[in-house]
Amino acid sequence: RKEVEQDPGPFNVPEGATVAFNCTYSNSASQSFFWYRQDCRKEPKLLMSVYSSGNEDGRFTAQLNRASQYISLLIRDSKLSDSATYLCVGPRGGSYIPTFGRGTSLIVHP
Amino acid sequence: EAEVAQSPRYKITEKSQAVAFWCDPISGHATLYWYRQILGQGPELLVQFQDESVVDDSQLPKDRFSAERLKGVDSTLKIQPAELGDSAMYLCASSLPRTDGGELFFGEGSRLTVL
Numbered sequence: 001r002k003e004v005e006q007d008p009g010p011f012n013v014p015e016g017a018t019v020a021f022n023c024t025y026s027n028s029a030s031q032s033f034f035w036y037r038q039d040c041r042k043e044p045k046l047l048m049s050v051y052s053s054g055n056e057d058g059r060f061t062a063q064l065n066r067a068s069q070y071i072s073l074l075i076r077d078s079k080l081s082d083s084a085t086y087l088c089v090g091p092r093g094g095s096y097i098p099t100f101g102r103g104t105s106l107i108v109h110p
Numbered sequence: 111e112a113e114v115a116q117s118p119r120y121k122i123t124e125k126s127q128a129v130a131f132w133c134d135p136i137s138g139h140a141t142l143y144w145y146r147q148i149l150g151q152g153p154e155l156l157v158q159f160q161d162e163s164v165v166d167d168s169q170l171p172k173d174r175f176s177a178e179r180l181k182g183v184d185s186t187l188k189i190q191p192a193e194l195g196d197s198a199m200y201l202c203a204s205s206l207p208r209t210d211g212g213e214l215f216f217g218e219g220s221r222l223t224v225l
Contacts, residue, residue, distance in 0.1 A: 008150075030212040043201060043216035044153065051210075087152050089214075097166050098143070100152035100213060 003027060004090045006101035013108055021104045022064045023088030024070045028103045032096070033071045034089040035062055038103065042088055047073075114217035116202050122223045128190035131220045135183070135204030139164075142176055143214065144187050145201040159185065160207060163194055192224045 006023045013019045025033070032051055036044040048054075048055050048072050054063040061074040075082055085103040092099040115134040119121050135142050140161050155169035156175065158165040161182035170177065174193070179185040189196055199221050203214040 006152075025194065029156055034213075036214075044214075045216070046213045049213075092155075093192070096210060097158060097207070098213075099155065100145075102150075102152040 003099040004088050004101040006035075006088055006104050008102055008104060010105035012084045012109050013044060013106070015078055015108055015110055017021055017094075017108075018073045018074065018076045019078055019106065020072055021086055021088075022070045022072050022105075023090075025090045028069060029089050029092065032091070033062075033064060034074050034098075036082040036089060036100075037073075038085045038087055040084075044100075046085070061078075064081050075106075078106075080108050080110065082106060083108045104107070113203055114204055114215050116200075116220050120219055120221050120223075121146040122225065124225050125194055126191040128188065129192050129222060130189075131200050131202075131222075133186045133187070133217060135184045135185075135201030135202070136215055139204035139206055139215070140182070141205045141207050142179060142185050144185070145203065147199045147201055147219075149198075149205065156187070162205035166185075189222075192210050192222075194224050197200055197224045 002066050004025050013014045035047040038044040050062040050064050059076045085105050087103045088101045113136050117132050119215045123217045142159045144156045147153045156170045157177045159179045170178040199219045201219045205214050
């Protein structure tokens with residue numbers, strides 16, 4: 001089993017919709033995760049971190065569910081500009097070795 | 111514009127040739143990563159450095175790939191000989207050393223096409 005796994009999608013939603021992605025992880029001891037956004041043919045950029053208390057930034061909310069070993073990203077009031085690939089990152093090994101999921105593609109249409 | 115510098119941006123080579131990529135991280139970032147990203151996949155870690163020391167290179171195909179960071183600043187990733195399956199984006203990232211991870215800052219990547 002891979003360290004982090006994501007549904008590649010694509011998730012096709014209309015503007016204004018609420019959409020949620022999950023990312024499952026295998027290392028039960030993991031405590032810190034991250035969501036990155038990657039636009040087509042660009043480098044990934046940090047969207048938000050996810051610790052045990054979760055995180056909220058405007059329309060974006062990230063949460064950690066330790067019992068079920070997944071993290072989630074919720075996007076409210078989707079904008080056309082939210083169209084991108086969303087990558088989750090978790091640790092591999094005892095020291096933090098950042099491991100990416102394959103990404104979830106989001107397409108927001110008018 | 112990304113502050114991690116990478117070159118070249120694009121490289122086209124024939125199989126069996128040698129290719130090299132260079133990365134200059136953000137000043138003061140002790141941790142440097144090389145990732146490979148195949149189209150439609152997430153970035154896969156090839157090697158992680160802490161200063162000049164290798165922290166992890168378990169996914170680096172050592173028969174053809176090598177990486178070095180001799181002075182603990184810039185880094186070079188080499189492939190020799192290149193194979194068709196090496197066509198991908200090679201991403202360099204840097205970060206401050208933190209036990210809980212922390213933000214990775216990526217360069218714009220080096221896109222390799224092997225013919």
